Amino acid sequence: MRSAVARLERYLPILTWGRAYDRASLVSDLVAALIVTIMLIPQSLAYAMLAGLPPEVGLYASILPLVAYALFGTSRTLAVGPVAVVSLMTAAAVGEIVAQGTAGYLAAAAALALLSGAMLMLMGLLQLGFLANFLSHPVISGFITASGILIAASQIKHILGIAGGGDTLPAIVATLAGAASGVNPHTAAIGLGVLAFLLFARTRLKPLLIGLGLGRRAADLLTKAAPILAVAVTILLAKGFDLAAHGVALVGAIPPGLPAFAVPDISPHLLGQLAGPAFLIGIIGFVESVSVAQTLAAKRRQRIEPDQELIGLGAANIAAGLSAGYPVTGGFARSVVNFDAGAETPAAGVFTAAGIAVATLFLTPFLAALPQATLAATIIVAVLSLVDLRAIRHVFAYSRADFAAMAATIVVTLSLGVEPGIVAGVGLSLFLFLYRSSRPHMAIVGQVPGTEHFRNVARHAVLTEPHILSIRVDESLYFANSRYLEDRIAQLVAERPQVRHVVLMCPAVNEIDASALASLEAINRRLADAGIAFHLSEVKGPVMDRLRRSDFLDQLTGEVFLSQFAAVRSLRGAEHRPLAVV
Amino acid sequence: MRSAVARLERYLPILTWGRAYDRASLVSDLVAALIVTIMLIPQSLAYAMLAGLPPEVGLYASILPLVAYALFGTSRTLAVGPVAVVSLMTAAAVGEIVAQGTAGYLAAAAALALLSGAMLMLMGLLQLGFLANFLSHPVISGFITASGILIAASQIKHILGIAGGGDTLPAIVATLAGAASGVNPHTAAIGLGVLAFLLFARTRLKPLLIGLGLGRRAADLLTKAAPILAVAVTILLAKGFDLAAHGVALVGAIPPGLPAFAVPDISPHLLGQLAGPAFLIGIIGFVESVSVAQTLAAKRRQRIEPDQELIGLGAANIAAGLSAGYPVTGGFARSVVNFDAGAETPAAGVFTAAGIAVATLFLTPFLAALPQATLAATIIVAVLSLVDLRAIRHVFAYSRADFAAMAATIVVTLSLGVEPGIVAGVGLSLFLFLYRSSRPHMAIVGQVPGTEHFRNVARHAVLTEPHILSIRVDESLYFANSRYLEDRIAQLVAERPQVRHVVLMCPAVNEIDASALASLEAINRRLADAGIAFHLSEVKGPVMDRLRRSDFLDQLTGEVFLSQFAAVRSLRGAEHRPLAVV
Incomplete structure (x- = not known):
């Protein structure tokens, strides 16, 4: 009986933190949830666009998955939801199978989340978290940098209002070059304007506001609200100047209401096509998420359990798959905001989910007029922090073998795509490891x-x-x-x-x-x-x-x-x- | 100039041992070559049959490849030629692509040898011998045991004169069971008779001959000649009793003359299909061959150079590919015989090649009447020594992780075939290694x-x-x-x-x-x-x-x-x- 309770508590961390939940925690979690919700609305729309999905899918992926993670996750402050790299990987995986814009594409994205979640959960139950060790740090770091470059490049078409496509850097550059003459000045004005504003907000706004006499906390909050401010302003501009009539691409009508609960149809054929990408997406998401969660937990001398994190992220992805979403994981920037805003327990995630649900129910009519260029600018600014040239330099100085694995990952990711990039990096690290250890001193x-x-x-x-x-x-x-x-x-x-x-x-x-x-x-x-x-x-x-x-x-x-x-x-x-x- | 000579000597070991070659070495090498030739004639025919090839291909693979190895190899006593496991792997690889008995099958086997040889030579020049480290000892040992079982099972149809086929143990057993009622009594008499004789020769003949007053060396020689004796006797029986008319399958007409020199036609499509098998065949052949060569070299405090061995075996396989042969490597039993018979230099291999060339020119008319059952019995007796149940027991006692890799290799090889078997074994060893080293003490x-x-x-x-x-x-x-x-x-x-x-x-x-x-x-x-x-x-x-x-x-x-x-x-x-x- 006692051991059954202990086991239940191990698999449901909510039973531990939930018991000590009090009014003070509630207030802290509510404040954090409000800030994260404001940040998450534009992000979830933007990342859905990056994944080739309609905007509402990003919102759906930000509701149930957060509740599922709150039940099963061990991190007190990890903010789960759509993230850039996983969105890119989703686009690459699903785009291989179904044409973007079809109902099949949405179904395949939900199936991918379900499959990835089931794999993560199974790995957690079997304690197979060590599989993530196949991904060495230089390979992940190189992969994230290359993904950041790919993502930023893929958004330029939205910023300039031109046609474009491609899954690899050469393909993206070629299509952009071919379409360069068709730049829409209105779209470009919105896109470049928002980009400049967000870059300014990221680097200069906070000191400026403090210099203007604002309190540090208020300045911080206003800075974080910059993307939602850009969203609001560009919606007003789009409506006021009827930008759609000038060829500015808008988000468009979003179906009102919460997502329907449905089990995606996974045929054996689809399973075969999605299994590899689902595994890679799960592992990459897990590795990134655990690293953020560990960093935040350590600041308060808390612990996270990697094998239970697999279960938590698995549950979140299963929830995403069952509620018309797409693969999710713990986001770096959002989790840091959640932590800094004072989140004390995973309940903050539940409140964030509630916030997004409210937004889905009541805000979508307004969001229809949001220019896609605004979202593209949000994405570009967000992924700039993924490109870590300093890490490349450091690895080069430290170890040529690690650098070779990193360089191979970057080059193959940029030139052939995300999955070949990871596979090449992992293959080369194993090869080099074997080479080195085959000649012991x-x-x-x-x-x-x-x-x-x-x-x-x-x-x-x-x-x-x-x-x-x-x-x-x-x-x-x-x-x-x-x-x-x-x-x-x-x-x-x-x-x-x-x-x-x-x-x-x-x-x-x-x-x-x-x-x-x-x-x-x-x-x-x-x-x-x-x-x-x-x-x-x-x-x-x-x-x-x-x-x-x-x-x-x-x-x-x-x-x-x-x-x-x-x-x-x-x-x-x-x-x-x-x-x-x- | 000096370093150019040194480099030449490194890549052409013949320049070193050839300079000191004298009359005494010549006599020793000639004697050894004679004994190995007698042993190699039935083996080369038998292994060609195992590979699904006409008998002459086995002879062709025992001429030029031996000369090529003598030029480039570092072992003084390794006897190169067709071997059982590589023949089985050839049958599996080529049978996937072309139907047995067609001209395309022969061409693909030669292409496989050329490709495998080119890969080995490239690995030697790039000093990539450490790639063989991916094959752990339990995986190789399990693979060889499973191959021995598969090979023995595949020959039962020839022993009993029934139809049969299949690349996996369940398939072989099922086809044998289905054809069991069609046993040809004449074939079975030859097959089981030769089998009994060879098993007797292997275990009892030598002590018996010594007991009868024969010298140890003569007894040894006679024992080694048992297979050729079985060949001669069953040819006479087949001719004398016109066994062909009673449904006994004979080797049949062998085209007279030496092989024609030709570059096999490798289309990009064929290259794609053969690359994987060629690599596995090369690596397995290399690992087995180096192990034999090292054991023999150590007895005389000689050295072999693994990277130069890659070049030597690469050259031998390229020669096989260019002279209508199929993949070869250093054989264990044959090399031991060569060593024991007193071979001192690779010249013994050249003399063996000459002996096989003479046999190809003059003996083939006689060999046409050789019953296939005789060859099948030769194969079964030869591969029985490959099945090493003791090694399985020892690995089980020593390490569960290594045993798991070994068991997976055996089970997958027997049930799915040779290539999946190796891949499963290597995959599982890497996985288990990573698992163990992911939790250091x-x-x-x-x-x-x-x-x-x-x-x-x-x-x-x-x-x-x-x-x-x-x-x-x-x-x-x-x-x-x-x-x-x-x-x-x-x-x-x-x-x-x-x-x-x-x-x-x-x-x-x-x-x-x-x-x-x-x-x-x-x-x-x-x-x-x-x-x-x-x-x-x-x-x-x-x-x-x-x-x-x-x-x-x-x-x-x-x-x-x-x-x-x-x-x-x-x-x-x-x-x-x-x-x-x-």
Whole structure:
């Protein structure tokens, strides 16, 4: 009974924080929810447009998913909803299958969310969060930067009011270049104007307002409201000057009312087409979301549980899929705003959902006159922060291998698209990792005179015996490097005909897997064939325990010494009793 | 000039051993070549049949490829030619594309050899031999065992003279069961008779002959000649009793003469279909061949160069592709025979090639009457040694993770075929490796009283300070485990509100990649947000050098201590000067 409650509390964190919920928390959460709602309205419309979806889908994705995350998520302050990178990935995945603007496109986007959510939830229940480790930091960082560039480029057509398309940078640039003569001056005025205003708001508005005597908090709030202000002003302009008649693309009529609850129809064929993208979208969303959640949780010494986060984000995406939405995850900027605005519990997310529901019910008639250029400008300003050239420079300085993985991710994402980009980056990181670990550091060691210590003969003045070859390997032994070990020892022995004993010094060997065991057996056998005894020294306890479960120690022609000093002391006099040649 | 010669010698090992070639070596090599030729004639016919090819293709694959390997290979005693597993893989790969028995099938097999050879040679020139490390020992071992079972099962139809087919064990068993009523008694008599004779020869003949007073060497030679004896006797039986008229399938007419030199026509479409199989065949052949070559070389304290072996095997396969052959590699049994028979240099391979050429020119009229059942029996006896149930048991006892990879390889190979089997095994080993290394061993450490040593608090009675958390991590830090490090430290700190200093003890950290660096930066930032200073201790020299190339050390809120003892001594008095909360 008790453990059932504990398990329930683990899977439903709301049972823990909900119990201590009080009036003070309520007020804090309500204030935070209000600010986030104001921020989320234009974002959800804009990101839906980026995903190739009608604006209401962005609103729908900002209602039920937030409630689902509040029930299952472990972060107190993560703000879930549509985000730029996932919207781009949705457009790429669904655009492959169904033409944009059709009912099938909407259904496929909802199916993608449902599938991605189901995968995340399954991974959470099976505790498979470590799968995200396949995505190294340089690969994610490169992917996000490249996505930011792609997204910004894809919005230029809306800013200028020209035709455009393409999923890759060369394609986008080519279509823009082809359509450049058709710039609509009214659209461009709105688009560039909003862009300039938002950039100004982002960098200069807050100090200016404070300089004008406004309080820090009020200045902050007004700055955050800049996008909604741009929305309101451009709606008024569009209505006042009948911009639609001048060719300015508007958001258009949004169906009133809340989303209908429906299970998207997933045929086996569609499942096959969406499974890969759903997995990648889920993993990318999870990695980004956890990183934000961890950063915010640490500030208040709270904890998030990555495996439970998979369940929380899974629930959010399932909710998105069932309520005519599209894939969602925790957004960086929005979560920071939620945190700074004082959100104390996931209830803030529920209140935000309520806010968006109210907006969906009552504000949509006004939003119909919103110029798309305004949304495009919102997107461009939001994604500029994703492009992190500093990170590229730092990785380049730090590690060429990591830089290669990052560069491959960026180049392939920009030139071939988002999915090939991730796959190329992950593939190259695994490849480079294997390459590096296939050549572990090995040193021939000798005794530091007058001590029991052994050091690399290439770096220190040490004593060696001609008939004893002592080799230290500075890495766990496993399939990636076991063959190198065989090669290396064969080479070292072939170069030294006088050697009668080989001692492998293993203080840094944390593991010996079955491949390495087979290699050690082969080394032992081959050395025996050449009349050389094979010894080990300084083998760690757990490694020794495991070796005892094989018959390697029985086959071993030499001994296992507790220390290298003991090995050399014992073998020093053994020059004239080498192993009998088999 | 000098370095050009050295490079030439590196890529053409024949220049080294050829210079010292003398009469004694010539005699040894000629004797060995004679024995290997006798062994190779039935094998080359049999393996060609296994590959779904006419018998002469097996002979062709045993001429030029041997000469090519002799020029480029580094093993003195490796006997290259058709082998069972590669023949099975060839049948699976080519059978997917072209129907067996057509001219297109032969051309595709030659194209496969050319492609595989070109890939191996490229890998050798680019020193990409480490790619073979993706194949862990349990995966190869499981794959070879499963292949042996598949091969033996596929030959039963020839032994019994019934129809049959299928690339997987269930399919083979089903077709055999369906055709069981059609057993040809004459074929079965030949097939089972030869099978019994060869099994007897393998296990009992040699002791028997020695018991009868024959010399050990002569007994050995006669035992090795058992397959050719079975070939001769069953040819005579087939001719004498006109077995063809009784429905016994014979090898049939073999076109006389040596193979024509021709470049196989590889269309881009065929290239796309064959590239994957060619790569797998090349890698599997390389891994098996290098393992044999290394074992034999070690017995005489010789060396083989894995990257040059890629070139040697690449050249052999290119030669096979250009002379109407099919993929080849170094065979285990044949190489051991070559070694035992006294082969001293790769010239033995050239003499073997000459022997097979002579056989192709003059013996083919006799071979036409050879029953296919004889060849099938030869194959079954040869592959029985591939099935290594002992290895399965040992891996099971040693490591469950390795056993899982091995079991997956076996099950998938038997049930879905050779290529899915390898891919599943490699995928699962990488997955399990990542899983294991994603949770490195970490210990909270304390000071052993009266010493400067620090040990795990869970295992030793040690002293700790409530405001200092000392954590030792026993693994290199890289993308697979960097997120776990973040989680773990966040968790440990969240559980200990009194902590003001975290010291990460790094004596076992051989590397910190860009992902781990990003995690350390995140940990540092998050701890700073919580008012906790972050320190490192016992960082290795090369790791420290690399950290200096980032700005992590500038950001670090704490210090880098040379020893854990120095860290604790310095921080012990620091209880009342925690980091200012940011």
